[in-house]
Amino acid sequence: MTRLEMLPVQPLLTRDYEIRRTRIHEELRNRYGPVAPVDLLGTPVWLVLGFEESLTVLRDDGQWKKSMSYWPSYMEGRIPADWPLLPALECDMMVFFDDTRHRKARAAFESAVKPFQDLSLPHARQLRNMITKYADELITLLSADGGRSGTADLCGQYTRPLPLMVTTRLLGFSDSLGDQVTMDVWRVLDAGPDAPASLERLMAALHGLVLAKQASPGDDIPSYMLASDPSASTEELAWALYLVLCTSTDMVGALLSNTIVEILVGSTGARASLSAGMVGEAVNRAALANPPLHNFTFRFPVAPTRLGRFVIAAGDPVMVSPAAAHADPLFGQAETAEAIVSSRAHLAWGAGPHQCPSRDLASSIVAIGVQRLFKRFTDVQLMLPSDQLPWRISPLVSGLRSLPVRYILSDVPPQNVPSAPKASETPGAASRPPSEPARSAFRRMLASLRRRPD
Numbered sequence: 001m002t003r004l005e006m007l008p009v010q011p012l013l014t015r016d017y018e019i020r021r022t023r024i025h026e027e028l029r030n031r032y033g034p035v036a037p038v039d040l041l042g043t044p045v046w047l048v049l050g051f052e053e054s055l056t057v058l059r060d061d062g063q064w065k066k067s068m069s070y071w072p073s074y075m076e077g078r079i080p081a082d083w084p085l086l087p088a089l090e091c092d093m094m095v096f097f098d099d100t101r102h103r104k105a106r107a108a109f110e111s112a113v114k115p116f117q118d119l120s121l122p123h124a125r126q127l128r129n130m131i132t133k134y135a136d137e138l139i140t141l142l143s144a145d146g147g148r149s150g151t152a153d154l155c156g157q158y159t160r161p162l163p164l165m166v167t168t169r170l171l172g173f174s175d176s177l178g179d180q181v182t183m184d185v186w187r188v189l190d191a192g193p194d195a196p197a198s199l200e201r202l203m204a205a206l207h208g209l210v211l212a213k214q215a216s217p218g219d220d221i222p223s224y225m226l227a228s229d230p231s232a233s234t235e236e237l238a239w240a241l242y243l244v245l246c247t248s249t250d251m252v253g254a255l256l257s258n259t260i261v262e263i264l265v266g267s268t269g270a271r272a273s274l275s276a277g278m279v280g281e282a283v284n285r286a287a288l289a290n291p292p293l294h295n296f297t298f299r300f301p302v303a304p305t306r307l308g309r310f311v312i313a314a315g316d317p318v319m320v321s322p323a324a325a326h327a328d329p330l331f332g333q334a335e336t337a338e339a340i341v342s343s344r345a346h347l348a349w350g351a352g353p354h355q356c357p358s359r360d361l362a363s364s365i366v367a368i369g370v371q372r373l374f375k376r377f378t379d380v381q382l383m384l385p386s387d388q389l390p391w392r393i394s395p396l397v398s399g400l401r402s403l404p405v406r407y408i409l410s411d412v413p414p415q416n417v418p419s420a421p422k423a424s425e426t427p428g429a430a431s432r433p434p435s436e437p438a439r440s441a442f443r444r445m446l447a448s449l450r451r452r453p454d
């Protein structure tokens with residue numbers, strides 16, 4: 001068995017990690033094979049680079065556990081209390097649950113998200129109309145000052161606010177979520193120095209939300225979760241909503257901007273897919289080229305396990321990297337025939353029992369965002385060479401800080417979308433008409449976005 005602590009390990013996150021990521025993975029693969037020891041912000045971990053090995057780990061939740069209680073170095077106090085990734089990992093939420101606790105929490109979440117995800121239900125159809133309207137409002141606003149052409153920071157003015165608006169609706173906040181929320185999520189997931197304070201702010205807001213929904217349920221995910229598991233405590237629900245907040249703001253925003261970049265300058269055929277009217281395929285190709293969650297949080301083997309060229313000790317932290325697995329020369333040969341013919345075989349949504357339960361919802365938010373943008377603009381050009389785009393340096397998320405573009409507006413007007421369904425069509429606890437965030441707050445939030453890139 002190999003002692004991880006004894007191996008000479010190189011830091012994974014160099015200052016140019018996002019730009020050199022493919023090269024770094026290639027060097028690790030050449031040196032160690034499909035699984036490599038690396039230094040992650042001062043702590044040694046195993047990085048899974050192989051596609052087949054990634055599937056092995058992700059699919060077997062009997063052997064590979066997610067709870068931090070399986071990590072002896074952490075449990076025995078050998079991980080420094082100020083290790084920057086701790087705020088992103090010390091979270092009592094489903095993605096870190098195992099066994100019965102995981103299955104129960106997942107079932108409650110699935111039933112809460114279903115009304116917004118299952119297109120046979122009126123809420124899901126109405127949400128899509130709402131997203132289209134939000135996207136059009138943002139595009140109208142970002143182009144309001146100029147004539148038919150202009151410049152914009154698509155991150156600040158489109159790919160961050162659009163998911164925030166959708167999240168406000170999904171979580172049933174009475175006021176619009178502001179950009180500060182996304183920045184706090186970034187600080188936690190990017191393991192920044194302000195991560196603990198940011199997490200505290202986010203959790204305080206979510207505790208308040210749970211209390212508000214306990215007092216007065218609405219047609220939103222928190223209220224459906226309360227209805228689905230009335231025994232859940234305020235604390236448990238706040239953590240569950242924290243996961244929704246992180247994913248539906250940051251992950252969705254990252255996939256939206258990564259897809260726009262892939263369409264503009266990528267080499268995976270995303271632009272051709274979009275031109276052929278296959279926006280879902282364009283999103284898939286972007287997720288394959290640059291998964292928003294480029295490294296997953298750790299799994300720990302319950303017993304010594306051979307993986308790649310090593311025998312991993314029980315309780316060693318193992319980080320699956322979909323970004324590396326997608327670049328594995330064996331990707332496409334390892335799995336079923338689907339992997340060879342379909343870009344949907346990617347790992348951007350995970351695989352196995354923890355696979356993202358909201359992938360249809362998330363990909364449809366991104367697809368609508370992409371579709372409206374490229375309908376309303378006849379031309380969009382990056383203002384920077386693609387190798388100078390400002391990527392975040394994050395152990396978990398691959399996303400841009402800003403996306404400066406020049407655009408030319410088309411003659412396509414904002415889309416007229418049908419109005420909300422009747423109250424009688426709303427499901428379960430939602431016997432009242434679907435609510436939008438308070439109009440004035442919504443306008444204030446939109447107005448605050450009228451900043452242009454320098």
Ligand code: HEM
Pocket residue numbers: 094095096106109113243244247248251252255292293296297347348349350351353354355356357358359361362363
């Ligand atoms: C582009 C956007 C998204 C991406 C790329 C994404 C990706 C993922 C991935 C890779 C996992 C599995 C992580 C692992 O196995 O360690 C996951 C889990 C999860 N995602 Fe998503 N996600 C996205 C959006 C969303 C949204 C919008 C929601 C909620 C509305 C959501 C809710 C969840 C939940 C609750 C889990 C935990 C599932 C479990 O542990 O069983 N995700 N997501």
